[in-house]
Amino acid sequence: GENVEQHPSTLSVQEGDSAVIKCTYSDSASNYFPWYKQELGKRPQLIIDIRSNVGEKKDQRIAVTLNKTAKHFSLHITETQPEDSAVYFCAASDSGNTPLVFGKGTRLSVIA
């Protein structure tokens, strides 16, 4: 089955700097890669996703890149702000009958 590895487990950046979180997956059949943000005490919420027919997707300050050959995808947050502080989860699936497989999460702290 699918296995998703996520790094780093914790990340601290200065406000205004960029943050990058990386994930690798094992199943070449996976073709859907979402990212979730979970603020303290709240539910995980989808912030961006990418499908295997696209190499990069941007939404304002966040972007996701996908390298299918290397089986890895990354979340990039530019001009970080204190409200970006949260736990971020990557996930992968084949969009079929198998549930999303999540990484173990990255705790991002943005220091003002």
Next chain:
Amino acid sequence: EADIYQTPRYLVIGTGKKITLECSQTMGHDKMYWYQQDPGMELHLIHYSYGVNSTEKGDLSSESTVSRIRTEHFPLTLESARPSHTSQYLCASSPRGNTIYFGEGSWLTVV
């Protein structure tokens, strides 16, 4: 408003008690899931369902059971609660694709 509703949100119960966590979604999604998560930690899939009368166990060994008699309703039952069951339980649903939408969670404390 379309959403995923979980009740109770917070519950403290004694060891050995039976508890059912309710989950309902108003979006007509076929797929529903239960995750267990300690605060800010890994999401563990414990049960999922892809339609009425269909349920599957997830990756995390669990002493809970689920049922899916109606599309919108996916309750989780613990027959005999133990302190090790203390955690947050997140219900989620998704349409035919795999984008998952989470409920606000049920925080369970077993004393």
